[in-house]
Amino acid sequence: MIEGIFVEGLIFSVMVLGILISYRILDMADMTCDGAVATGAAVCTMCITGGLGIGVGMLFSFLAGICCGLVTAAIHNKLHIPVLLAGILTMTMLYSVNLRILGNKANVPLVRVTTLYRLFPAWFSFLPSSYASLLGSLICVGIVKALMDMFFRSDLGTALGAMGGNEQMVVSQGMNPATLKYIGLGLGNGLIALSGALLAQYQGFADANLGQGMIVQGLAAIMLGEFLFSTNKISLITLRAVLGGIIYKALMFLGRKYGYLIGITPNDFRLLTGVLVIISLAVAKTRAMYSNNNARKRALKRTKLSAPPKEAFNE
Amino acid sequence: MSKSLNKAQYEREIEKLEAKALKYESKADTLIDNASHLDSTTDTGKERSSMLNSQALEISKKANDTREKIKMLKRQYEERMKGLPLLKIEHVTKVFAPGTVNEKVALEDINLTVNQGDVICIIGSNGSGKSTLFNMISGTFPVTSGTITLAGLDITKQPEYKRAYDIGRVFQDPTKGTSANMSIEDNMMLASKKGMRGVKFSLNKTTRERFKRLLTPIHLEERLKDNVGLLSGGQRQALTLLMTTLSKPHLMLLDEHTAALDPGNAQTVMDLTKEYIERDSLTAMMVTHNMQFAIDYGNRLIMMDKGHIILDISGEEKKNLTVQTLVARFKEIAKTEFTSDEGLLTE
Numbered sequence: 190m191i192e193g194i195f196v197e198g199l200i201f202s203v204m205v206l207g208i209l210i211s212y213r214i215l216d217m218a219d220m221t222c223d224g225a226v227a228t229g230a231a232v233c234t235m236c237i238t239g240g241l242g243i244g245v246g247m248l249f250s251f252l253a254g255i256c257c258g259l260v261t262a263a264i265h266n267k268l269h270i271p272v273l274l275a276g277i278l279t280m281t282m283l284y285s286v287n288l289r290i291l292g293n294k295a296n297v298p299l300v301r302v303t304t305l306y307r308l309f310p311a312w313f314s315f316l317p318s319s320y321a322s323l324l325g326s327l328i329c330v331g332i333v334k335a336l337m338d339m340f341f342r343s344d345l346g347t348a349l350g351a352m353g354g355n356e357q358m359v360v361s362q363g364m365n366p367a368t369l370k371y372i373g374l375g376l377g378n379g380l381i382a383l384s385g386a387l388l389a390q391y392q393g394f395a396d397a398n399l400g401q402g403m404i405v406q407g408l409a410a411i412m413l414g415e416f417l418f419s420t421n422k423i424s425l426i427t428l429r430a431v432l433g434g435i436i437y438k439a440l441m442f443l444g445r446k447y448g449y450l451i452g453i454t455p456n457d458f459r460l461l462t463g464v465l466v467i468i469s470l471a472v473a474k475t476r477a478m479y480s481n482n483n484a485r486k487r488a489l490k491r492t493k494l495s496a497p498p499k500e501a502f503n504e
Numbered sequence: 505m506s507k508s509l510n511k512a513q514y515e516r517e518i519e520k521l522e523a524k525a526l527k528y529e530s531k532a533d534t535l536i537d538n539a540s541h542l543d544s545t546t547d548t549g550k551e552r553s554s555m556l557n558s559q560a561l562e563i564s565k566k567a568n569d570t571r572e573k574i575k576m577l578k579r580q581y582e583e584r585m586k587g588l589p590l591l592k593i594e595h596v597t598k599v600f601a602p603g604t605v606n607e608k609v610a611l612e613d614i615n616l617t618v619n620q621g622d623v624i625c626i627i628g629s630n631g632s633g634k635s636t637l638f639n640m641i642s643g644t645f646p647v648t649s650g651t652i653t654l655a656g657l658d659i660t661k662q663p664e665y666k667r668a669y670d671i672g673r674v675f676q677d678p679t680k681g682t683s684a685n686m687s688i689e690d691n692m693m694l695a696s697k698k699g700m701r702g703v704k705f706s707l708n709k710t711t712r713e714r715f716k717r718l719l720t721p722i723h724l725e726e727r728l729k730d731n732v733g734l735l736s737g738g739q740r741q742a743l744t745l746l747m748t749t750l751s752k753p754h755l756m757l758l759d760e761h762t763a764a765l766d767p768g769n770a771q772t773v774m775d776l777t778k779e780y781i782e783r784d785s786l787t788a789m790m791v792t793h794n795m796q797f798a799i800d801y802g803n804r805l806i807m808m809d810k811g812h813i814i815l816d817i818s819g820e821e822k823k824n825l826t827v828q829t830l831v832a833r834f835k836e837i838a839k840t841e842f843t844s845d846e847g848l849l850t851e
Contacts, residue, residue, distance in 0.1 A: 344701035347690050354683035358691075361681065361748075363668040363698035421687060421731050485734050488727060 202434030207380030220276030224283025229382025254382025412469035596650030681744030738769025
């Protein structure tokens with residue numbers, strides 16, 4: 190049972206990583222996510238049922254996700270409308286596109302075909318099948334996380350981070366912010382679609398409504414993760430996003446299992462997720478102030494120990 | 505290679521060509537080395553070694569060609585730069601909200617020539633067009649009419665990020681030049697090279713050492729990994745200044761960059777400014793509200809009023825300037841008394 194939560198959480202955390210790029214690193218409220226998850230699932234499912242294989246399916250869904258992000262970025266860059274509205278536009282259009290990809294069906298099952306989650310038990314036959322799925326997911330997420338960490342430590346990745354903090358600075362360094370937005374939103378939605386592809390294979394079908402409400406769930410996961418520890422290292426930022434994703438899924442599982450005791454049904458989950466986000470925001474606000482002060486004090490202490498303080502720079 | 509390159513592009517081109525020449529040379533060396541190891545007593549050995557040698561000759565010729573090309577490019581560039589003013593502003597006019605009731609002429613028919621090595625202080629009351637002039641030069645807003653030429657290139661229609669290759673700008677707001685949620689080293693890495701990045705990793709031990717050395721004068725060398733958001737305003741502005749000079753821009757625009765700091769920090773940052781300008785012999789334009797400072801520092805003084813340049817003093821004349829004569833000249837030209845704005849031009 191517990192391993193099921195972890196598998197769900199890990200698949201979900203790939204999407205959380207995608208949302209992390211747009212929301213936290215680029216500081217852009219990108220709503221494309223809801224559409225891109227379903228697009229990823231749909232593309233992967235159609236590739237697998239069409240006989241192209243799992244690898245090609247995953248690759249194509251990643252590319253499809255990148256295209257979704259590029260569309261949002263293009264609307265935002267060319268028409269100079271807020272990225273929030275651009276994302277909502279793309280998301281709305283994607284609903285129809287996804288139905289088209291699925292051949293005008295609301296959902297397509299993955300029956301009598303090999304999927305990643307049927308391969309894992311075969312590959313890791315020394316483990317019980319549910320644990321094999323867990324190991325497989327862990328490897329997938331590990332690869333995605335490692336690649337993402339590496340990318341954001343590179344020069345281009347750092348530039349993306351700088352744009353989230355201060356767009357003027359990026360301009361002053363001779364980089365076109367529009368190009369960076371294409372790259373950032375493209376990558377983020379690529380990951381989101383990849384998560385959709387994994388999810389479709391795990392649950393055994395693709396659904397046009399798969400992505401509904403995903404964005405808020407992803408945000409809740411990011412915020413839960415941020416409660417764990419504060420850091421400015423990208424590897425730890427991604428780690429806490431993954432952990433946040435797993436914790437969120439675990440909370441939802443507990444809600445499903447024991448919620449009836451206090452009268453909570455699955456119908457209430459969206460409300461609860463929203464409330465969770467609001468509470469997180471409120472707590473994070475006070476916490477950020479507190480931790481900022483602490484970090485400042487620590488830094489001061491350290492500089493005082495190692496170098497004589499300069500009078501001109503009294504803080 | 506007669507296309508017009510800006511400074512950063514030119515430097516990049518030279519770098520690329522030099523790397524190419526080096527590659528050719530080392531390749532030729534290894535070929536000659538291989539040939540010398542061959543057994544020259546046998547026929548096949550002789551044949552092979554002569555073949556390798558001729559190959560090496562060909563490649564070293566290519567290397568020479570590349571070196572020639574570098575020389576030519578350098579000569580061309582220097583020729584173009586020689587005698588050219590660094591910045592030439594011709595008939596620049598900027599009208600905000602034209603055709604509406606809010607129409608405001610911020611700059612009117614501005615002509616200005618900035619020579620290589622000039623350090624210009626710009627004074628003028630609020631609304632006189634100093635910041636608009638800087639915005640026009642750096643390309644934040646397009647000009648309404650007129651042309652701007654930088655180092656012989658017409659940059660009037662270039663977007664801001666492209667002009668930033670050659671123009672470094674420090675804003676009044678200390679938060680504008682750095683990214684708060686990133687570490688000092690990341691910020692410096694970004695500033696060390698202009699232009700679009702690839703997926704490369706230029707932050708390594710040697711660059712860290714270099715950054716540490718550079719940060720020592722502003723006492724931040726122990727805080728490479730701290731977020732910039734934790735720094736005080738003065739430290740942040742000093743860092744911004746350091747970062748701006750890292751890429752050695754053609755032209756520095758300093759837009760009241762000490763105005764948001766307390767007197768002590770302002771003094772430190774201003775001292776740093778002088779130091780960097782001197783060290784890299786930069787060309788700089790500096791907006792200040794301090795008349796005495798504008799008189800003491802730099803080789804040129806420009807006074808703006810209501811969108812016009814009303815005074816442009818340089819050389820000997822500037823050396824003999826005092827605040828009293830400056831105020832008197834202002835009254836004479838503008839034919840108005842200082843109003844409440846006078847307070848902004850402190851001695």
